[in-house]
Amino acid sequence: MPRLTRAESQARTRAELLAVARTRFLRDGYTATSLDQVAEDAGFSRGAVYSNFRNKDELCQAVLDGIRIERAREIVEIVQAGSVDERLRRFEAWAEAVVGDPGWTRLELEFGVQASTDPALRENLAASIDGITRVIAGGVAMFENAGDIRPRMPADQIAVALLSLGVGLGVFRSVHPELPVEALTNTLRVLVGLPAR
DSSP states (O other): OOOOOHHHHHHHHHHHHHHHHHHHHHHHOTTTOOHHHHHHHHTOOHHHHHHHOSSHHHHHHHHHHHHHHHHHHHHHHHHTSSSHHHHHHHHHHHHHHHTTOHHHHHHHHHHHHHHTTOHHHHHHHHHHHHHHHHHHHHHHHHHHHTTSOOOSSOHHHHHHHHHHHHHHHHHHHHHOTTSOTHHHHHHHHHHTTOOOO
């Protein structure tokens, strides 16, 4: 097997650190996870962590960005499904599986509190939130452009409403998993001009 180049080796180290950090952050939370623990779990020195990430905030931001990208891809797949009913059925199944995930919800909350005290971190997190709302608004626009729906408000406002409801529902479902996701899917239906179920 050929030797890895320096860039390939660094990329592999970064990917391994991110995978280990994701496991740690989702299991133990932001506050309880240290860079030393991540380095030890990954089998690297603390220096390897610092050569890839300036601090714990940057590492956590990278982990959360990765999770958010995965979720955005899942939403894009749902939006590209067949009929409106099929899309809504798949969205509801997705929401049932994802909204309220205890590790992810806690990490988002803890990191949000951390970001609120640091202007640069807050700006980065705001940019991530803007990206999420653009993905949701794009999905709504795809429905609208296909003539499948008649939105009751602009797509960007629907996106903010759904994101806000989803985050709130996620917080509550992380404590009370039996809460139904139908409130989220029915809100989506109403906002895009379809009858609630």
